[in-house]
Amino acid sequence: MSQRPLHFNAFIWPNGYHESAWRVVDDPVENVLGLPYYADIARTAERGLLDSIFLADNIAIAEYRATHLPQTQFDPISVLSALAAVTDHIGLIGTGSTTYNQPWELARRFATLDHLSGGRAGWNIVTTVTPLAAANFGETSHPDHADRYARAQEFVDVATRVWDSWADDAVVGDRARGVWAERSRLRAPRFHGEFYDVDGVQPFPRSPQGRPVLVLAGQSSAGIRLAARYAEMAFSGPPSLEAAVAFRTDLHAQAAAFGRHPDEVLVLPALMVTLGGTEAEATAKARRLEDLASAEFRWQNALYTAGLDPDGFDPDAPLPARLWAEPSPSTRADQLYAAARARPEASLRDVARHVMGGAGQTHFVGTPEQLADHVIAWQDAGAVDGFTIMGSTLPYELTAFVDHVVPILQRRNRFRTEYVGSTLRDELGLSRPAAG
Numbered sequence: 001m002s003q004r005p006l007h008f009n010a011f012i013w014p015n016g017y018h019e020s021a022w023r024v025v026d027d028p029v030e031n032v033l034g035l036p037y038y039a040d041i042a043r044t045a046e047r048g049l050l051d052s053i054f055l056a057d058n059i060a061i062a063e064y065r066a067t068h069l070p071q072t073q074f075d076p077i078s079v080l081s082a083l084a085a086v087t088d089h090i091g092l093i094g095t096g097s098t099t100y101n102q103p104w105e106l107a108r109r110f111a112t113l114d115h116l117s118g119g120r121a122g123w124n125i126v127t128t129v130t131p132l133a134a135a136n137f138g139e140t141s142h143p144d145h146a147d148r149y150a151r152a153q154e155f156v157d158v159a160t161r162v163w164d165s166w167a168d169d170a171v172v173g174d175r176a177r178g179v180w181a182e183r184s185r186l187r188a189p190r191f192h193g194e195f196y197d198v199d200g201v202q203p204f205p206r207s208p209q210g211r212p213v214l215v216l217a218g219q220s221s222a223g224i225r226l227a228a229r230y231a232e233m234a235f236s237g238p239p240s241l242e243a244a245v246a247f248r249t250d251l252h253a254q255a256a257a258f259g260r261h262p263d264e265v266l267v268l269p270a271l272m273v274t275l276g277g278t279e280a281e282a283t284a285k286a287r288r289l290e291d292l293a294s295a296e297f298r299w300q301n302a303l304y305t306a307g308l309d310p311d312g313f314d315p316d317a318p319l320p321a322r323l324w325a326e327p328s329p330s331t332r333a334d335q336l337y338a339a340a341r342a343r344p345e346a347s348l349r350d351v352a353r354h355v356m357g358g359a360g361q362t363h364f365v366g367t368p369e370q371l372a373d374h375v376i377a378w379q380d381a382g383a384v385d386g387f388t389i390m391g392s393t394l395p396y397e398l399t400a401f402v403d404h405v406v407p408i409l410q411r412r413n414r415f416r417t418e419y420v421g422s423t424l425r426d427e428l429g430l431s432r433p434a435a436g
């Protein structure tokens with residue numbers, strides 16, 4: 001291939017990423033609660049030779065969401081474990097919060113997935129934006145942004161020590177001597193930090209990838225710094241080409257300062273896609289989704305995804321100015337505050353009308369050729385290593401991507417025509433980290 005290979009990650013979200021998706025698809029509404037639905041999507045992504053599928057995690061659901069969106073927030077690692085059994089190659093990336101888990105336990109769960117899938121696990125490290133999570137975990141308050149990222153750094157550090165606590169050659173299976181594994185090849189973390197104390201070894205040997213692939217999607221300076229330190233894949237990236245090039249350049253420079261090579265950090269920003277045989281067809285599909293979108297959902301979702309509790313706000317009043325005097329809960333909140341401050345008289349409902357919540361910042365609407373051109377142009381400019389594809393509807397847009405965009409990229413010699421190895425690290429061109 002003339003360029004470095006492209007990489008694609010498929011974001012699986014019930015009926016598709018657009019909030020109106022569930023209203024336009026034909027599937028029975030309850031299908032999104034069963035394994036066959038996810039198995040079909042995973043197999044489609046694998047048929048397209050995509051690097052990975054990805055499941056988000058929301059550990060507190062503001063109740064307005066139940067009105068407007070299918071609620072299917074299963075435990076991602078459980079779902080991915082089931083999908084491991086019905087796929088052979090595709091990477092399985094799940095989200096896990098560093099604010100509401102214990103590192104030994106979460107490290108163990110991801111390493112279990114890595115073993116069961118033969119080395120296909122990835123962990124999307126999040127610090128959890130929504131303050132509603134605290135009350136689900138017996139906490140009285142949600143740690144602020146800086147505190148969450150300080151914990152996250154220590155969490156990942158100690159998780160890594162847990163994964164590395166068995167040398168790769170520890171298991172000897174020596175029946176004659178009666179030695180299953182050499183105790184001398186274990187290295188207990190014995191970690192005592194500011195936030196966590198983790199003493200003992202992982203309760204099974206090192207996993208096929210050594211460590212699951214580490215992923216981050218933060219956009220704040222603390223989020224980018226954490227990504228520079230640990231992430232092997234970043235899901236974030238600004239919407240304009242120029243800003244995306246600057247983002248990737250900066251991420252690579254910060255990674256280099258941590259002694260890492262830029263090739264070890266792949267940037268696959270989220271891109272919602274709506275495809276059509278003609279541009280007019282794609283535009284009509286996207287317009288139908290937007291026409292069904294609810295202003296009531298948008299203002300509540302803008303607050304929720306920014307890390308604010310929608311139940312505490314009046315949608316017919318402007319956002320209260322006291323918010324910008326307080327520490328910002330997230331980059332999304334900064335963006336929402338900027339939009340509100342630009343129109344101080346406008347109601348929250350009005351300001352939020354055009355704010356796309358969650359991971360979706362960019363909606364690509366066009367033909368498969370146009371999307372292939374877009375992907376190649378962004379890679380050639382140095383903005384991305386590929387994309388996290390979010391079908392506006394599922395499985396339809398993913399199927400269209402696999403059947404129509406992938407072949408174009410293959411013909412242009414820009415995408416693999418078969419899987420090259422057996423682990424997610426193999427597909428991504430990432431080396432297997434040595435223990436310790």
Ligand SMILES: Cc1cc2nc3c(=O)[nH]c(=O)nc-3n(C[C@H](O)[C@H](O)[C@H](O)COP(=O)(O)O)c2cc1C
Pocket residue numbers: 055056057058095124125126127128129216217218219220221222223224235236270329330331332358359388
């Ligand atoms: C593609 C993508 C997927 C994400 N998935 C999750 C998720 O599953 N759970 C979550 O709590 N946050 C998720 N986020 C949010 C980010 O992890 C991050 O918390 C958010 O951008 C705020 O962090 P920041 O203030 O550092 O920018 C996702 C973001 C993107 C772009």
